[in-house]
Amino acid sequence: MRLNPRTLLGRLPFRARLAAAISALFLLAGMALLAFVVLLARYGTAQQVQGIAVEHGNVSTYGDVPTSPEHSSGRTGLAGPQPARGRADGDMALIRKIDWTVQAVQAVQDTVLRQLVLWSAVGLLVMALLVGLLGWWLAGRALRPVTSMTEAARRISEQNLHQRLALTGPDDELQRLADTFDTMLERLEKSFESQRRFIANASHELRTPLAVQRASLQVGLADPLPEGLAEVREDLLTANREAEQLVNALLLLARSDRGLEETVDVDVAATAETVTAELAAQAAIECVDIGLTAKAPRPVLGDPLLLRHLLTNLIGNAVRYNRPGGHVRVRVEDRTVTVTNTGPLVSAEQIPALFEPFRRLAQDRTGTTGHGLGLSIADSIAKAHNARLTAEPGEDGGFHITLRFP
Template identity: 70%
Template sequence: MRLNPRTLLRGMPFRARLALAFSTLFLLTGAALLTFVVLLARYGTARQVEAIEITKIDAPSGSEFSSGYAQPTDPQGTLPPPGTTGDGIALVRQIDQTVQAVQDTALRQMLFWSAVGLLVTTLLAGLLGWWLAGRALRPVAAMTETTRRISEHNLHQRLALTGPDDELHRLADTFDTMLDRLEKSFESQRRFVANASHELRTPLAVQRTSLEVGLADPLPDGLAEVREDLLAANREAEQLITALLLLARSDRGLEETETVDLSAAARLVAAELAPQAEGDQVDVAVTSDRPLTVLGDPLLLRHLLTNLVRNAIQYNHPGGRVRVRLEGHTLTVTNTGPPVPADRIPDLFEPFRRLTQDRVGTTGHGLGLAIVRSIAEAHGTEATAEPGRPGGLTVTVRFP
């Protein structure tokens, strides 16, 4: 498997990439400077060799030296200088070769030690770049840590970055402005939920009471059926409003938490829904290997269990089963019912999204699993579902 350098660079942290960029830039600049120095040194020494003049000293005839004046030699030492004797040629050629050897040795030593120095200073530049990148990114790290701590429960906190009016300071100010808008939005939502809880439920309660009192028995023929229809519509409207308010509350997150015994809550929910299960001829059973305790909101967790079990009973068939299992930190609710296509499962967790009219029947508003998902997310987890075999649905919630 061949490694792509671009893919490898993208996988590196920004600080490491910045330090690597410092080191690479220093290495390339140093290599260019070293190449220039070596070429300049070679050119300069070559010119000096060409300018060398060798003076021969007087010596007895036939000795190693003879008198005379010698022209500069060829750099390769192949051409004898004009006007010299054989002894003079040997002397000039020997000196020329010596100078060339000294030149090559000096250049090799300079090149070697310069390369060693360049590598060492490149390593130091990388370490210095790592330190400088850390110093430059310290405000970003502080902004990230503060952002992590900010949630819907402490939107009043701000980054409040100090320092010069630079790009980072303007980024922090923009983020603080966004938090201001979010805080106002959340406060508006909280006020709406608190007011709607009273304003919407009270008229429905008054309407139900008026129907029960104003249309009390005995009634003329035909009005009894109308009364039951009106009361059924009233109860359905109350259930819808309760579900919407519950969804809005779970979307806000958890305000207070306490330890909840989910095993005991599941058995209590199964007992409360036993009349509905008996009427639909569905068998409900709760199994638990050990008590499952969860830190969360007891009311929201109770609604999570209620919606899961009620949906499993409602979307079932006569003689079907509902199994609630609590194993470790996992809650699983399985039912037997009509087959559910795997590609339609994500739709079941959306508000007011129904699979088919047959699945929904005459009751339900398509909010059950949407509420389950919202409550699960409020508790730091998620609800997943998969088709059962041969039919039905299995919903799983894994608590941290």
């Protein structure tokens, strides 16, 4: 498998990438400076060597016999052949000496340049490493406000939205980011407070009229009743109970969406046993066999009331949407709860829609039983507990629902 360097670099923390960028920038600048110095040094020494050759090599030749400037001035009558030959030998020795000097200087130049490049490269690598470590330290100091903002944001939840980052310092990008985050927290606090007031008011304003209506029906239409009114009374009471259940379900959904206020260790196996026992009568009416198996259960951190509603909705739906002679199997193992039932065949494409409010297997929202809120409430409570709720169709119909707590 071929690894992409850009992908590997993207996996590094921002602090490491910033330190690596500083080191790479220093290394490139150092290499450019080293190349510039070496080229100028080579050019300068070459010019100096050429100057030495010109200065000390001012000897001309005539034919095969080198002559000095005195020979070329025209004064040749007084000198014999022996002195001229001696001067020529001296000029040749001088030329050879100059050539040797030039070669020696060239050798020294090459050696110096090689040593310069070698030790400069070693020093450059060492300095790049030191600059990388210094860049790591500087990046940590520069990102310290961001780290403190991240830790503060993690501490802030629904219960302490009144807290603010309150970052102090100059008016820079980090300060403006912290101010923006504080403004967002202020808006969230107002929104959550408004939702709390709405739920509290709705709990009173919606439940009270329904309770008064139910009491009026029971008192005003008490026995004995004229013929035909008894059936009307039962219909009105049934509609009243369904409306109250709907209001309670909507309020429970709103409460679970708000998150958890207080959490304790909850024995999920004991809660499932209680819920199964409560639904046994309904299962008997529906001719459904219900059973519970607990294997090495472990407590989970959550809200006991919401978890009880969660299991009630899951197991209750498994009993309600079943067939005569069918069964419901509840299994609690470790921190996982599975609910399996028999029932009508369900396609995998229909399952995601069942977790939406007011959605059921029927084609419309008006069915004979239920309001289509059971699974949506269960999913909301599961998310509030950081749990995962999944469902898949059974081979012979029904569902296989799995609830996994962290």
